[in-house]
Amino acid sequence: MKSCVLAYSGGLDTSVILGWLQDQGYEVHAVYVDLGQPCEDRAAIKKKAEDGGAKSYRAIDVREELCRDFAFPVLAWQAKYEQIYLLGTSIARPLISKICLQVAREVGATAYAHGATGKGNDQCRFQLAAEALDPKVEMIAPWRIKEFREAFPGRTELIAYCKEKNIPVKASTSKPYSSDENVLHISYEAGQLEELDINGVELVDFGMGVSPEEAPDKPETVSIGFESGVPTTLNGTKVGALEMVEGLNQIAGRNGVGRIDMVENRFVGMKSRGVYESPGMTVLYNALMNVEQLTMDRDLMHMRDRLAPEVAEMVYYGFWYTPKLDALMAFIREAQKPVTGEVTLKLYKGNISVDSRTSPNSLYDAEIATMEGGGSYNQDDAEGFLRIQGLPSRVQGTVAPRPY
Numbered sequence: 001m002k003s004c005v006l007a008y009s010g011g012l013d014t015s016v017i018l019g020w021l022q023d024q025g026y027e028v029h030a031v032y033v034d035l036g037q038p039c040e041d042r043a044a045i046k047k048k049a050e051d052g053g054a055k056s057y058r059a060i061d062v063r064e065e066l067c068r069d070f071a072f073p074v075l076a077w078q079a080k081y082e083q084i085y086l087l088g089t090s091i092a093r094p095l096i097s098k099i100c101l102q103v104a105r106e107v108g109a110t111a112y113a114h115g116a117t118g119k120g121n122d123q124c125r126f127q128l129a130a131e132a133l134d135p136k137v138e139m140i141a142p143w144r145i146k147e148f149r150e151a152f153p154g155r156t157e158l159i160a161y162c163k164e165k166n167i168p169v170k171a172s173t174s175k176p177y178s179s180d181e182n183v184l185h186i187s188y189e190a191g192q193l194e195e196l197d198i199n200g201v202e203l204v205d206f207g208m209g210v211s212p213e214e215a216p217d218k219p220e221t222v223s224i225g226f227e228s229g230v231p232t233t234l235n236g237t238k239v240g241a242l243e244m245v246e247g248l249n250q251i252a253g254r255n256g257v258g259r260i261d262m263v264e265n266r267f268v269g270m271k272s273r274g275v276y277e278s279p280g281m282t283v284l285y286n287a288l289m290n291v292e293q294l295t296m297d298r299d300l301m302h303m304r305d306r307l308a309p310e311v312a313e314m315v316y317y318g319f320w321y322t323p324k325l326d327a328l329m330a331f332i333r334e335a336q337k338p339v340t341g342e343v344t345l346k347l348y349k350g351n352i353s354v355d356s357r358t359s360p361n362s363l364y365d366a367e368i369a370t371m372e373g374g375g376s377y378n379q380d381d382a383e384g385f386l387r388i389q390g391l392p393s394r395v396q397g398t399v400a401p402r403p404y
Helices: 012-023 042-051 063-076 088-107 122-133 146-151 155-164 241-253 279-295 298-317 323-335 381-389 391-399
Strands: 002-007 026-034 056-061 111-113 138-140 178-181 186-189 220-227 230-234 259-265 271-277 341-348 351-358
Touching: 002 012, 002 088, 012 026, 012 155, 026 042, 026 088, 042 056, 056 088, 063 088, 063 230, 063 241, 063 279, 063 298, 063 323, 088 111, 088 122, 088 186, 088 298, 122 138, 122 298, 220 241, 220 279, 230 241, 230 279, 241 279, 279 341, 279 351, 298 323, 381 391
Parallel strands: 002 026, 002 111, 026 056, 111 138
Antiparallel strands: 178 186, 186 271, 220 230, 220 341, 259 271, 341 351
């Protein structure tokens, strides 16, 4: 009998896919990758998979790994897709593929299935990761199979299948949007969010924090310490990666931080509208930036900033396990070596401001930077500096004067 590993969430789509794969002659090993989905009943998901005929079921907690080995390296790049999206879903998908392939190797499965649609980015992230890690794996994406789509043209047919097979699902044919959550963020899309004249932030029932309007009327300060670009202390206490993200989610969430509404360009070519909330990671991006301002060399920072959009694009598209990204990650580890220090931020009704920042590796020298008289900077030196810098302009101005 053919054997397959299924990235299983316990939701409507993967519950149907579990049954459908068995109908196609596969024994199915269900793998629930625990990314910190906060609202899901783990025991109920296990029972549903077993009752649905799964050959085996595994729930694997990768929350610490997700934060430490996936989110924090992307954070070090200050990588934001199209200048705004912190890549919370994109970062998690290569890790899901890695875990599913590890299970496939353990159980001897030769196929890997997922519930991503043929119109979205996740199919790219799952498959590109799987093909890099195990080129021999057979990828099964039911939503890209014509027979599956014909059998299940909409949610009504999916729900009917579950009813026929006695699969318990909580689903509605009139859900206003769909969501995907992990410890880093929650994303909201589809349904009524496809209508751009609807205010997405007002429509969505956010799960990680309050709105800025509902946040407290007084600011809250939070201190974050970094060692070589890695966040290590929260309010003076040393914490692990997961504890850092979860702690900041609580602090930033209650202060209305980290909500965005954007129209983005998917890898497959279409534009789509998404609403995201990433309270903890939003604070970390801001905190790291402030320590970098003290410690990172100007030309190195500017090079990082030029490359950051390319890194964000690679992560968004799904090119995680590639030599190019390996090399870029080696670069950022080296670039972040001096980025050690602590910053205290003030959070107030969705806003973040700097309260204080310090670093043993600070390149800021008040004696040089001062605008007062004296100091160690000799302003006479600027005369020769600017004569040399202006030489090409003077030559061009002589040969080809510009009208003004």
